[in-house]
Amino acid sequence: MTAGLTTAQLTEQHRPTLDQALEAIRTRAYWSPHPEHPKAYGGADASGRESLSPAEGQAAFDELRGRRFELDQPGADGWTATETSPYGIELGVEYPHPDIEVLLPAMRAGMPAWRDAGPEARAMVCLEILARISARSHEFAHTVMHTSGQAYMMAFQAGGPHAQDRGLEAVAYAFAEQTRTPAAAEWTKPQGKRDPLRLRKTFTAVPRGIALVIGCNTFPTWNGYPGLFASLATGNAVLVKPHPRAVLPLALTVRVAREVLREAGFDPNLVALAAEQQDEGLAKVLAVRPEIRVIDYTGSTAFGDWLETHARQAQVFTEKAGVNTVVIDSTDDYQGMLDNLAFSLSLYCGQMCTTPQNLLIPRDGIATDAGPKSYDEVVADLAAAVERLLGDDARASALLGAIVNPGVKERLEAAPGLGATALASRPVPHPDFPDATVRTPVIVKADGARKFWEAGDAEAPYLSECFGPVSFAVAMDSTADAVDLLRRTIRDKGAMTVGAYTTSADAERLVEEACLEECAQLSLNLTGGIYVNQTAAFSDFHGSGGNPSANATLCDGAFVTSRFRMVEVRRPL
Amino acid sequence: MTAGLTTAQLTEQHRPTLDQALEAIRTRAYWSPHPEHPKAYGGADASGRESLSPAEGQAAFDELRGRRFELDQPGADGWTATETSPYGIELGVEYPHPDIEVLLPAMRAGMPAWRDAGPEARAMVCLEILARISARSHEFAHTVMHTSGQAYMMAFQAGGPHAQDRGLEAVAYAFAEQTRTPAAAEWTKPQGKRDPLRLRKTFTAVPRGIALVIGCNTFPTWNGYPGLFASLATGNAVLVKPHPRAVLPLALTVRVAREVLREAGFDPNLVALAAEQQDEGLAKVLAVRPEIRVIDYTGSTAFGDWLETHARQAQVFTEKAGVNTVVIDSTDDYQGMLDNLAFSLSLYCGQMCTTPQNLLIPRDGIATDAGPKSYDEVVADLAAAVERLLGDDARASALLGAIVNPGVKERLEAAPGLGATALASRPVPHPDFPDATVRTPVIVKADGARKFWEAGDAEAPYLSECFGPVSFAVAMDSTADAVDLLRRTIRDKGAMTVGAYTTSADAERLVEEACLEECAQLSLNLTGGIYVNQTAAFSDFHGSGGNPSANATLCDGAFVTSRFRMVEVRRPL
Missing domain, CATH: 3.40.309.10 (Aldehyde Dehydrogenase; Chain A, domain 2)
Known part of the structure; x- marks a missing residue:
């Protein structure tokens, strides 16, 4: 797909999936559009979308290694490489290092058009991003394996289809919450014998600003996707600051997102990467910037608490440590x-x-x-x-x-x-x-x-x-x-x-x-093939948001409702 | 109604109203169950509920003046009277002053049963409270008039039916958000040729704790009801700290709420009043108590900012000042x-x-x-x-x-x-x-x-x-x-x-x-009978929550979603 993507094409392809996701979060029954069996990938699926086979995924990953990871985002002031594979292989990938004084304003430029596109078009673009990521699940699996240390099968499943499920779940919640108010309404108030009062009202979901996703080392995609997609689907631009030891899975995600945004006629700078230098502490700098209005974070309690205390200009969603x-x-x-x-x-x-x-x-x-x-x-x-x-x-x-x-x-x-x-x-x-x-x-x-x-x-x-x-x-x-x-x-x-x-x-x-x-x-009383440490998107809540281990859960209404606001314009009818 | 209220009675009476409210917040068309014409009150309505006529409302108000306002809540350590009517009449009402070391633990005692009642029963109790308040709208009008300084007609409409509308709207949002997840679900995940994995899951909306409502001088009921009812409907206990110049409308509200809770078989201490002494600064003390997990505030920017900064243990909803x-x-x-x-x-x-x-x-x-x-x-x-x-x-x-x-x-x-x-x-x-x-x-x-x-x-x-x-x-x-x-x-x-x-x-x-x-x-381009300073519940948003005048709007999903959490229990099926 190199030609432009029309909204109609995207809607035809993805609206049924969104509807199924909306149904799943309502019933909490088992559902996933992302196969978790590795052999389900390779060749074309029923819709004609090609996916990478295990061997093609391995080859695609090898292609990424030992070179610069080009991203055409504005405001790069150098290159950075901070990853070490827990399996001991050389990754050798360099990422553009951001000049945030250039990058942040560039990210805001596309927001009005993204806002005007409305909740459904945004959801469709998000689902296309997820579909392209899904097709490359074997490639992503290697990137997750060699940054998190997960074994291949887990990196494939948790870092691939399960992460994509959590992203899609967030899109579904975002869509549901934005569309609970209609785009327009007529309001007629009776006045007894006099003419009724009449207004036409429009309601627009507006974004908070730029959302910051602060990635973690162990589950870069699984813990990164919910915040990324919840913020993007609600009209925000999203800046992804990966953990310095787990950049590649999120860099690849950002590249795919930018590609889809551009093809769909939106500004690719709505999603950008902020890879940092070793020990730079870039998250701390970004977190208190006035442009940053939403933060999603997974990591230590110390830094999570710091964010909740200091990033007062932003809505902060944290998953920290706990004792299970x-x-x-x-x-x-x-x-x-x-x-x-x-x-x-x-x-x-x-x-x-x-x-x-x-x-x-x-x-x-x-x-x-x-x-x-x-x-x-x-x-x-x-x-x-x-x-x-x-x-x-x-x-x-x-x-x-x-x-x-x-x-x-x-x-x-x-x-x-x-x-x-x-x-x-x-x-x-x-x-x-x-x-x-x-x-x-x-x-x-x-x-x-x-x-x-x-x-x-x-x-x-x-x-x-x-x-x-x-x-x-x-x-x-x-x-x-x-x-x-x-x-x-x-x-x-x-x-x-x-x-x-x-x-x-x-x-x-x-x-x-x-x-x-x-x-x-x-x-x-879990026995057999279900484990206390695993949750299924669309059905299980990950964390509760109500104890010190996390102030948010994946995924509920509270995870999305404060990422946008509804602006009403009313006129006499 | 002095006999016990059963859930079935309440549901029969109020569920249709809740359903209409749910429909109204979805369509944003004009709707209200609370007549705004003063002459609509007095005698019995179609359901047999008696309401106070204008004269009866005046008499009821006069009965309140010049005496102690008895509330049978635990932990009173004296009496306080701080109100002055802007119209110059003597109010002379004394309220119990709370010993919060006694009151706060007492308020928590009833929370498990209130939680276990579930979202619908809580909504029905809230609607019964609102219906009894509605029946006394003329009495409330005098209390609002003589604390806020509003003229009688405005005190009646804004302090009566319009405030009740905003309370009901909050109950509807709370119900919708709590029931978007089912109470129980079966989850069956196919495993190819092996037996499927099967779980039974239950989902319970659990409260955050005690919610604090900090009332304002100008609109004690209109600005107080959304937070009060949103918190109560989501399972929290609610402590109402009125503005020292506008205690009576909220004291009367608390009395009605306690009466309904008791009749419906719940602990009346789920709703309590915290009337303060002149210049006591009780809100500042309460706001940082660990038991207080939700705060609703309307008032000055200075204190709203203070709450947002210091009441870190609570979800804080503020309406502050702005320049229109x-x-x-x-x-x-x-x-x-x-x-x-x-x-x-x-x-x-x-x-x-x-x-x-x-x-x-x-x-x-x-x-x-x-x-x-x-x-x-x-x-x-x-x-x-x-x-x-x-x-x-x-x-x-x-x-x-x-x-x-x-x-x-x-x-x-x-x-x-x-x-x-x-x-x-x-x-x-x-x-x-x-x-x-x-x-x-x-x-x-x-x-x-x-x-x-x-x-x-x-x-x-x-x-x-x-x-x-x-x-x-x-x-x-x-x-x-x-x-x-x-x-x-x-x-x-x-x-x-x-x-x-x-x-x-x-x-x-x-x-x-x-x-x-x-x-x-x-x-x-407003001309005629609609004014920029008026909003209608169920259709218009009051504030946006996205600029410095307020961090919340009345009413949207974000106003209710973080007042509760969903706890899941899963068992093999």
Whole structure:
């Protein structure tokens, strides 16, 4: 597609998808237009759109390496290269470094036309961007893998179709909220025997300004797309400031977005990249610029709190750190529970914001379908389940991926100092990338007696986030105590996820009430192929926005409603 | 109705009204369930609900005066009386003063049951509260009149049915946003030849905590109800801190709300009053309490900015001050324009946040259906229109109401020092209340040469808000200059309203583009019975939320979406 894209063409192609997305967020039933099987890609689909096969994706990625990544955006004052693959290969990609005094004004120029296009045309352009990204999912998978350290299959699924789903979901919410008010209305107020009062009113969704997306290292596309597409779909220009270790997936995204915008007759500068120099701190500079009116951020609590405090001119959406808990009270599927938890602890070396950290287990043990199990037995059986899951090196590598940065490795290596080690970490040789740092998770035993956690962090290492493959098996005096610790942890530290296993209606009620009152998302008795650390777009909320781990959720009305305002013009009719 | 109210009774009675409100906010057509004609009240309506006649309303108001206003809320540590009627009558009402260490915990106790009731039951209770308030509109009118200084008819309409409309509108938005996610869903994800993954999910709208409503002096109910009802309908408890000069209308509201909550089986402490001592500064104390998670505020820019900066634990919705502009370029109904503006400047002594302040008129005059008019002619003709409108003292009193507080009077008296007086203010004797301070508005001439307003406030008094019956007739070098000044004023000072008169498509486009880019609500060429300073619930947005005069609008999705969060619980199916 090199010829201009008309709105009619885009609408014909994408409006049915938007309608399905709108239906999905209403019913919360399973739905996705983005296949998650790698073999679904390659050749042309029913609509004639070509996608890259696995081999073509690999080739396209190789083409990107070792050269400058050209973006024809205004205001470049040099080049920057800051990425290192966690798998040890040389990326060698250089990106234009922005002169923001030139770039920001250029980004504003196209906003009136983008605003005037209206919510549907904007949604259609966003869906075309997503469709082109989808077609290149295998190429994107390599870029995500070699910046985040995710294993290929996860980089493909989470960085490809699942990220695209989250982007599309944001577009659907943005469309729904902008169109809940009609574009125009006639208003006739009766006046008894006199003529009625009559007005014609028009309503226009207007953008806030330039939106800033501050990307993260671990999920550059999955965590980046919701904010990017929510802001773009509501009429804002979007400046993408990637994490310096994970530029390529978002640079490629920006390139595709600019290409589609230009073809559809809009200013490509509505989307631009702000790749920074090492240690430049560009996010801090951009975040307080008056032109920046919306910020989406995923990362540390410290910088998230800084943004919420200092970027007062902007609407700030943050996903920060939390301490995720699983309450283990009882189960009627002991092995299923252990296997499910083992997977959750292992996936991507525990480097997900949703990975459980604290496993709260009654000191006196639990009732199970395999008979009563003591605290020590549960911990030992869980350790064995992890070892069994990761026993084969090739399979372990494909599940664990690589350690994303030296900080995670340091925390992992320091973990045995935090308590008795129930499961030690081991290095796993990667079959394809000998320089990758692959490690199995560690489980540390801890005492959950009330006096320890009521005394504060120093006595209870499990009260602080230990991001990476470190979890704590915390011996609790009772399930009621476990729920109290859960409440305290959510309230003080936040939680992206909570899990619980119980066959007791009373215990279930206690945990559920704690999650409702402290505002955290709860998964109960998961066994089999669904894990506490995974959520599905269009159905599951990612985070709640109501505890300290995040001030927003993916995705709800609140995620989009303050990205635009409605301006009314009224005239006598 | 003294027996318990069942949900079924409430739903049967109020669900049709809610559905009509939902339809109205979708179409923006004219609608209201609250009659604005005073004679519509008294006796029983079709549903058998009794309302107070004008005489009964007067009697009920007289009953309230000169005594303690009993509220059975916990944590009262004394009594306070801070009100003075702008009409000079003695109110003498004492309110319980709260011990917030007792009151705040008591308010939280009922929240889980209120949450569990769900969005529809909460909406029905809110509608019952509004219906009982509506039935007492004549009583409320007196309370609004004798605290705000509004004339009786305005106090009745704006403080009664129009305020109730805005409250209902907020309930409708809250209901729509909470129910866009279903209460429960089944999720089935195909797994090729394997069994599908299946989950049952429940979704619960959970409140943020206690919401604080900080009332204002001029529109205690109209500006108070949207936040109160939006927060209550989304499951929060609501603490109402009235302006010390306008307690009674909100105290009565709280009493009705508590009565309905109790009858419907909920904890009446979900709504409570926090009447303060004179100069106590209670809002500042409450606003930063950790229990307070939502704040609605109408008042000065200084305190609104303070809240936005310091109440970081809360979602803060503010309506502050602005400088409202009318651009006068040309008209095909010169007399209609003058009469319309004269009314807008006079209504409630210009003490509305929506009253125009700056009238921007080309120095070389304007084209009209009555021939070309010079700047001086336009100003003189407008002054004459105001004098004609207010020529009869009784009619003038009924339109002007009374000056609400000494600050407004001081500004009015200082106005002649700001420039040449085009229209002088005169005192109007009130036929019923000899001690009322009633004044006609003043119009001051000013020079709008670019050098003055580009130089800053000192040279151009019209760049600052002068709240009250003071407006500036600003001589501009051109309409284009007027639009530039309009833009600058909105951007720097904010605007709740913008008006414009023009017969030129080019000028109209310029003004409209300025309002879209600077985010302000625009009324074009209003003549006849619709005024720039009035908005209708369910159709018009009050403020935009996108310029410095307010960070929220009444009412849109953004006004409700962050008052609650959605908590999901998922279980294997």
